[in-house]
Amino acid sequence: DVKVTQSSRYLVKRTGEKVFLECVQDMDHENMFWYRQDPGLGLRLIYFSYDVKMKEKGDIPEGYSVSREKKERFSLILESASTNQTSMYLCASRGQHSGNTIYFGEGSWLTVV
């Protein structure tokens, strides 16, 4: 089974802190995605990556950056966390060889105080 693992389920950070959210997939997928999910707004794409060291902005990239140094790992970085970044963050991956199936991690609940 494909596994997408997010490093932290629950985090509480202070305003201004730097936050790293890590995501690892074990199926050699080319495409990886970071979303945030907020009530009433659904899933919104922050960044995605279609290959190592490649990244593309999604719909809401402001305040975020990403890193993809290895194919299996896609990191989301909040350079200076703010309270409006309190949300659920979901990582997903999709492989060319797995067709159009998308696989999600368990999610990371981030609270910024």
Place this chain on the structure above:
Amino acid sequence: KNEVEQSPQNLTAQEGEFITINCSYSVGISALHWLQQHPGGGIVSLFMLSSGKKKHGRLIATINIQEKHSSLHITASHPRDSAVYICAVLPNTGNQFYFGTGTSLTVIP
């Protein structure tokens, strides 16, 4: 503008009822997913459709490509079906999925 619209947003049903959740989209697609998210949990794909109909246990998903519409049906609903159901489409071009805002289903015993 949201490329994917779902209805209803919220749904409460008695155990045993037949449930339908609808999804309309505005772009040409390669595939459509129905996703399920339990409270506090991650998201799993229930179905991936590009045409026709699929059935898995009590769940049935249909898609009409010409009308750009899909439905998810749950027969003999059960409290464990309580979850958020999300419609997601993969457009013909690009790697990004578009998501509906989800339907929150509560099944009461």
